[in-house]
Amino acid sequence: MAGHIQDRWYKSEPGPDGKARRVKSDRHGTGMRYRARYVGPDGTEKSKSFPDRQKRLAEQWLTETAADMSRGQYIDPRAARITFQQFAEKWVATHTTEINSREAAERRLRLHAYPYIGTRPLASFQPGHIRTWLGELETKVPASSHRRIIFGTVSAALSAAVDDALLAKNPCLARSVQTPKATPPRVVPWTSKQVFAVRAALPQHLRATVDAAGGCGLRQGEVFGLSDDELDYAGGWVAVRHQLKRIRGTFVFAPPKGGKVRDVPLPQAVADALSAHSKAHPPIKVTLPWRTPDGPPVTKSLLFSGRTEDFVRVSYFDDFMWKPALAAAGIIPEPEQGARYTAAREHGMHALRHFYASVLLDAGENIRALSQYLGHADPGFTLRTYTHLMPSSEGRTRKAVENLYDSK
Numbered sequence: 001m002a003g004h005i006q007d008r009w010y011k012s013e014p015g016p017d018g019k020a021r022r023v024k025s026d027r028h029g030t031g032m033r034y035r036a037r038y039v040g041p042d043g044t045e046k047s048k049s050f051p052d053r054q055k056r057l058a059e060q061w062l063t064e065t066a067a068d069m070s071r072g073q074y075i076d077p078r079a080a081r082i083t084f085q086q087f088a089e090k091w092v093a094t095h096t097t098e099i100n101s102r103e104a105a106e107r108r109l110r111l112h113a114y115p116y117i118g119t120r121p122l123a124s125f126q127p128g129h130i131r132t133w134l135g136e137l138e139t140k141v142p143a144s145s146h147r148r149i150i151f152g153t154v155s156a157a158l159s160a161a162v163d164d165a166l167l168a169k170n171p172c173l174a175r176s177v178q179t180p181k182a183t184p185p186r187v188v189p190w191t192s193k194q195v196f197a198v199r200a201a202l203p204q205h206l207r208a209t210v211d212a213a214g215g216c217g218l219r220q221g222e223v224f225g226l227s228d229d230e231l232d233y234a235g236g237w238v239a240v241r242h243q244l245k246r247i248r249g250t251f252v253f254a255p256p257k258g259g260k261v262r263d264v265p266l267p268q269a270v271a272d273a274l275s276a277h278s279k280a281h282p283p284i285k286v287t288l289p290w291r292t293p294d295g296p297p298v299t300k301s302l303l304f305s306g307r308t309e310d311f312v313r314v315s316y317f318d319d320f321m322w323k324p325a326l327a328a329a330g331i332i333p334e335p336e337q338g339a340r341y342t343a344a345r346e347h348g349m350h351a352l353r354h355f356y357a358s359v360l361l362d363a364g365e366n367i368r369a370l371s372q373y374l375g376h377a378d379p380g381f382t383l384r385t386y387t388h389l390m391p392s393s394e395g396r397t398r399k400a401v402e403n404l405y406d407s408k
Contacts, residue, residue, distance in 0.1 A: 003038025003065075005058050034058045038065060041074060075123060075168055082166060084125075085109075085118035088157045095156065099247050099292060105153050112137060112150045122167045125158070127174035134180070147180040187385060189358035190331075190351055197329035202321060206312070208277035209304055212238075213352035215270035217374050220349040221245050222256060224312045227300040228283045233271050238264045240375065242300070244311055250293040251311060253300060260375040278303060286311045322349060357382075361389050 009028045015021040032049035036058040040046045050058040068074040092106045116133045117125075134151065141147045155172035162170050171177065190198075199210040212223045221243035230239045240262050245254040255261060284305045289295040306312040323341040326332045332344045353374060360370050367390075371382035 003036060003062050005055060005062070006035040006037060007033060007055075008035055009033045009052070036062050038062060041069060075165060081121045081123065083119050083121055084157070085114045087122060087161055087166065088113070088118075088154075091157050091160050095160065100245070103248070108150045108153045109157070112141065113154050117154075122158075122161050125167065125171045127171045127176050130154075130171045130174070130177050134177070144180045145182050148182050151180055186388065187354050187357075188346075189354045189389065192355075194329055194331060195352065195355055198325045198331070201325035201328035205277075205281045206304060206317070206321060208273050209349075210352060211270045211273040211277075212303075213349055214355050215267055215273075216264045217353050217356035218264070219243065219257065219353065219375070220314065223349070224302070224304055224314065224317075225253060225300065226303045228278060228303060229301065231266065231271070231274060231303075233266070233275060236266045236268070236271065238266045240264060244288075244302075244314075246314065247293055250289070251313075252289045252291060252293060252295060253298050254291050256375055258375070258377050260377060262372060262375050264373045274303065281305070284309060318348070354386075357386050358389050361386060 008031070009025055010022050011025045012020045013023055033052040034050040034055050035047050036050065037045055037047045048058075048061060050061075065074070088109050089106075092102060092109060095102070095105065113133070116136055117129060120129065133154075134147070137147055137150065141150065151172065155170060158167060158170045158172055161167040172179075195210060195214050199207050202210065209223050212218050212226060213220070216238050218226065218238070218240065222240055225242050225244035226238075227242075230241060232239065240256055242253050243256050245252055247254075281304075283301040283303050285299055286302050287297050287299040288311070290298045302311055304312055306316070319341070323332065323344065326344060326347055327334045327341065331347050332342055335341050357370060357374065360373070367383050367386075368379050370386070371379040374382060376382045
């Protein structure tokens with residue numbers, strides 16, 4: 001058995017004959033009687049107190065502790081008293097190098113986890129606590145896709161606690177805990193008529209943004225961060241090496257999402273549109289920090305500029321240029337006098353990437369190539385998002401046979 005058990009109600013002292021005898025201590029009859037003590041893996045003494053008549057429980061606890069240490073499943077009881085919030089606050093500050101990702105994780109935990117499970121000690125977590133929390137979350141967050149992201153953040157934090165030997169098992173991974181199901185909206189791509197209608201409704205100096213996004217599949221930040229040295233007109237390629245990104249209210253140049261730098265085919269029609277744009281609106285040199293607000297300054301020659309002859313500020317563009325263009329194209333309704341435009345999340349500039357994907361799939365491009373051009377980390381994600389846009393095998397069969405007969 002690891003350690004030993006101290007009886008604090010009795011002590012040993014020399015008797016008249018010089019032999020040790022057992023006598024009552026000053027604490028006799030008050031407080032916890034037994035104190036189980038052992039030396040932990042870190043070399044420090046640990047202990048736990050038990051009341052009178054529970055010496056057997058104290059012995060059992062020491063035995064189980066010794067077994068946990070031999071199996072490598074030992075959890076320091078002092079460290080395990082750390083609350084979920086105390087641990088998660090430290091974890092979220094170090095779990096990724098992306099500032100925006102850290103801030104998003106911190107916000108999810110602060111708004112949706114800490115109020116419910118933040119004060120619970122790590123060692124006390126059971127699957128039932130997670131099930132109860134998920135029930136509360138369902139009443140506060142209707143979108144299951146959002147609940148799934150929140151749940152994933154909490155589970156990642158608890159997995160880190162397991163790795164740090166503060167928790168034996170991650171309760172989020174128990175069989176009885178059901179992960180919120182993802183229900184991504186079905187992508188309905190724009191028609192070419194809608195794309196060109198929105199393009200025509202934008203201010204003239206920003207119309208070519210539609211060509212870059214819809215013709216090359218670039219994200220909004222990649223479009224507004226596009227520099228003239230990334231365009232290979234002769235070879236027909238766009239080198240996507242950075243994006244314009246906002247971090248804590250400060251704009252920076254940063255690598256593309258997920259660090260997925262890539263080369264994307266530059267169709268001749270898009271090349272002509274971007275070349276004509278550059279002649280009418282020469283690129284402007286912009287200097288911004290690299291990656292973080294306190295990063296080293298980097299200068300880029302940007303193709304697109306804002307209203308102050310500087311880089312395009314995304315929020316202003318979305319509210320005062322993009323949404324009016326959507327309304328003019330009949331994609332969203334015109335607002336009533338004095339009212340704001342309705343929310344149009346599915347019709348943001350990202351819709352042009354969906355259009356690009358639909359065009360390539362309709363032309364027979366394979367998923368792996370499309371995934372690479374879009375900058376997705378996993379072709380499986382691309383397939384799950386756009387599988388319903390792929391030509392059916394029945395359609396390909398009919399077309400193949402019809403082509404055979406047409407060639408007679």
